[in-house]
Amino acid sequence: MMFNKTIYDIAKEAGVSVSTVSRVINNTAPVKDITRNKVLSYINKYQFQPNALARSLTKKETGMIGIILPDITNPFFPEVFAGAEEEARDKGFTFFLCNTAGNHGRESEYLSLLRDKQVDGIIFLGGRINLTRCSAELVKEITDLNHKIPIVLVNGNLSNASCYRVITDEFLGAKLATQHLIDLGHKDIGFLGGLDFMVPTVQKVKGFYQTMKDNGLEIRKEWTLHGEFSIPDGRRLMEQFLLMKSKPTAIFCVNDFTAIGAIKAVVEKGLRIPEDIAIIGFDDTPLASAIIPELTTVSQQSQELGRTAVEVLHKLINKEKVKKLTVIKPELIVRQSTVGKKV
Amino acid sequence: MMFNKTIYDIAKEAGVSVSTVSRVINNTAPVKDITRNKVLSYINKYQFQPNALARSLTKKETGMIGIILPDITNPFFPEVFAGAEEEARDKGFTFFLCNTAGNHGRESEYLSLLRDKQVDGIIFLGGRINLTRCSAELVKEITDLNHKIPIVLVNGNLSNASCYRVITDEFLGAKLATQHLIDLGHKDIGFLGGLDFMVPTVQKVKGFYQTMKDNGLEIRKEWTLHGEFSIPDGRRLMEQFLLMKSKPTAIFCVNDFTAIGAIKAVVEKGLRIPEDIAIIGFDDTPLASAIIPELTTVSQQSQELGRTAVEVLHKLINKEKVKKLTVIKPELIVRQSTVGKKV
């Protein structure tokens, strides 16, 4: 089998210097047409591709960016990734996908690995950066690394790390969701799911309470039930709601997963959605439109989030000026689980 | 800010040669304890990490593997990826994720890119390798590349490319699904979805027909409706079934997406699942257990598929002997959409 040729081989065969070959490839200086064609013919003959490692080594840029996320099997993240990739492709970047599978320790491992691989930048989603009180260690780790590599935090807290961030306005999203329920006539609204030490939960609860207050409605703390962000926990918590003597007529779920769990609990109990209980989710994952009834939810604009993160990162890499904080506006997606008919 | 140190800096500060530092880092030759400690202390002091590009350049291995897949937002693929990553982590590999977003042209682009980046191996899923008649071009492209880089095809056809392959036995899966329906007493079974020029479709139809025949049941070709692999197409095709004067009592759907679309159509029509119509899917994506009724389906063992692909690739990279073809056994997952109660 023919082995990989190097630029030296091409140069020798074409009877020119390596610099000339390099110039032909990168169009970095004028080369006589005759020379260029001769070189090109050998490049084509051998299907020569310059070794990206060697190039990166000298150019000090790799065209690789790392993306760290907590769970690729949670459909929210592939959406973000898809958006990010769409944007990155045009700009000539490739992604290392680092899935921590919920394991916080791996965040540090991957951070270190990415540094080692000399990525041009890092996009960091979820995980520890979502804790309301993130460890000083992590802040230090990220800050230190950020002195060497541009980092963009997506939907992360960690404001004290003074990283660049792209976030969806979950507070606003929660307001949209709550107001929607209120506009439909609901006065007794519960909040379901989400760990209370995670920023996404806290922000939503805040927006929820705020909107209730703004509408002069009573906030009943016993109607805020926390838990994991999973389907089983959504179901479990909904069952708790259903056991209450006095129960809400609408439930605002921290995400689509819990909302689906909640729907299951309601349906099993033989109650109707939304007639007996209205349910609203958050994220607008593909699941939301797959379930029956289709789920009213708040779109985080996940693809947009990914695209924007890459945009910001790209500017950072080019040392252009960017805002420290970019906020994406969420959007209410009304479906059957609150209004009962297809919209 | 402190700039990235090189192995030369460490050597100079520690008063030894670069070779010695390299030996300390890689444990590739004995080094006196005193020397080692001195070197290590400087490595720690500066948090020195050797530049992976430089290392890869000489060692001719990068620890990177590329994975090309057609649609990361289709929940099947993240599952495969998660399995692959789990296995790859231990072995010290990192992934380039190349999402072609259904765009066949990008497959070639990414193939070329990955070669350029000097990945140690490539895992290729879906897309053009799933066409019943894949272009001679692609075969040539893959074959050529495969002479330089190990490639593993997952669930791909392309047997004529003489690549190493890992596949789920979709034929067997289809038999399991069909037999399940037959065992439940169904005699009138339809097949829904999937493009008829894609291998996953063809294999399933084959298994379906075979099982019907083996059970002495009639195969009615007009009950095999083809289309995309999407939710909307599932719904559309199911609506067609529902309009027939004589219609099946059970539907075998090409994948979970179409099954969900089918369920929607059935529910909208006011029919019950599985009492009026039983539905079975394929893939066992997370969607399957999210939907109501929960979907009976055939698990492709997606995580296992990913893990195995990496295993095979790893052996290829190490030039160990591997079977050309590894077959993963699918598994029937019985849920509510065929038997009507939680299992």
Add this chain to the structure above:
DNA sequence: AAATTTAATGAAACCCATTTCACTTCCGGG
């Protein structure tokens, strides 16, 4: 005690590109 190994280390080559610097030609302007 002499002859061999083995341990421990450094110098230099190598991996494969890019880029600076220097040099030769060729061109148009004065």
Add this chain to the structure above:
DNA sequence: CCCGGAAGTGAAATGGGTTTCATTAAATTT
């Protein structure tokens, strides 16, 4: 016809490691 600048090219340095080869010091063998 001479001069300055652009075109066109090559030699060599550079990037940051690994590895071979050579050398010396220490440990074994005989």
